[in-house]
Amino acid sequence: MQVKDIGLTDLHTAFQLQERLVDEIARQDTDETLLLLEHYPVYTMGSSGEMKNLLDPSIPVVLTNRGGDITFHAPGQLVGYPLINLSNRGHDLHRYLRCLEELLIRTVQIFGVDAHRVDGRTGIWTDRGKLGFIGVGVRHWITMHGFSLNVTENLAGFSHINPCGITSCPLTSLVSETGKALTVDEVKSAVLSIFDTVLDEMLPRSNTIRLRGTT
């Protein structure tokens, strides 16, 4: 597993880098990779998105090959693109989504924030609203795209859309939740401190067979 912190990056550059890495991972030229970054302000639409969820049609939107509906990225939001080879980890896309949720839940726990899943609404939520977002693409069983986590309160961009297709979706951030002036870099460190553990725990490589129990 390698980690690349590529800082503030535009969507196109990040996508090209993902495509190149996926090719290399498929050819086994590169290890699985976690990209950590922030995006310049941008709206992206997933494969099942509906344009009606863009409330201001004058805003340009980038179509992507991840799952889900429309979302918004901007500095102050940590974006993570894990490029993981699921063919070595059980070929289980749903479990991978749950793994990303687990990663986000445990990350915000480090800052004392109690987040949870909501059935049928992939992502992580607190009592105040949606804190973490998930949208994934899979090519040759290697994952692309991934998650974003609101760190600062820079959420204005969300007011022009129904995030993830959810009307009047309440949103929150780690800064709102904790009342502390957290930075994206602090949250990156938190993600890195647990990423390998969560991944190997939820999606063990297939050479470590475990008798997973109980009926």
Place this chain on the structure above:
Amino acid sequence: MTEGIFIGWKKSPGETVARGDILAEVETDKANMELEAFADGTLLETYAKPGESITVGKVIGIIGNVGETPQKVISGSDLPSAVSQPETVAHSPYEPFVAETAVYGSLPANRQITAAAPAVRKRALEMGIDLGTIRGSGPGGRILLSDLDMTDHPLPPPMKMPGEKANIPEQQGDTPAIAPVGNFTPFSKMRSAIARIVELSWRTIPHVYLSIEADVTEAGEFSRELKDRGLIVTMNDLVLKAVTLALIKFPLLNSSFREGGVMIFPDINLGIAVSLDDGLLVPVLKGCNNLSLRDISVASHDLITRARSGDLSAADMTGGTFTVSNLGMYELSAFSAVILPPQAAILAVAAVRQKIVMKNGVVSPSRVVTLTLSVDHRILDGVYASRFLMELKRLLENPVNLIM
């Protein structure tokens, strides 16, 4: 997960596709999956439409030979390649989502091969259905999952036992008999997990078995003495402690085969096979190298109790480095066990039984137990395993070693 949203085609009808090309996209939950072609050919027909919800096993398109027309392909016996959407047998989010895009290259016309997706074949096998007996309702007679459900008794009647009435109606026509059929019972999750693991073990680990008989007369007395002092130590606890001490001397048995080498584990985490009504669990006693006999006794009794009451966590069942399987409560003289991957060895402990043995030229009644070690022959040979067993025997026959 039994259906997904078809997002769209990446290839148009008439376009040439090569194995590995991205054909289409399907979305499930918040994940977009690119479907690959598993055969070379030309995309002849597309059935799935963007935005459509499609169920598992449905044919979404056809790949065939250049120049063929779909109608001709479908009506002929020369079956085309088909493109099916991801198929899955999963129902909970924690089950594998098995995407199997489709599969069949162009088949020679003179071969009688039934067209069906892998998930259909798998399901048919589970249901005991011979695909050759079914008329598929998909394109080109392709057999779909729904065809299986509509098939009540696809096979010829089973061989009748004398005086027994077959409960399956006679098959029409001249389909040849394949095999007798019985009632199919699906496995529980635990049974499935055990099946998968022992199958993997049997397929990948060359097992070698060695047995030794240990005289545990003294160990039994030792156990009773400890009990008088208020410490419950079972024969199994003594074996666990003795195994730990022996593994410290013979670390190759506390290891795991890796391509081109062996990984020796720093800690000794003993798996304890615990039988349940519908299978078995292997809770792991961690860090045995740092535990006294008393610690091992307390911790193993706790693990076994929780295994029986279903209170084990996933962490309790992972990280084992060597396993002990004890069937001492049954009247077995000896048995052998299958290694639990990725470990290198497992010890099978049979029942303690009475036996007349010669000690220093004197006939004396004794209590003995047969210990059978299964080892991964890739890692070590019989001599090393024999020396381990002799050490184990020495420790058990001189139990004072176990509290030092």
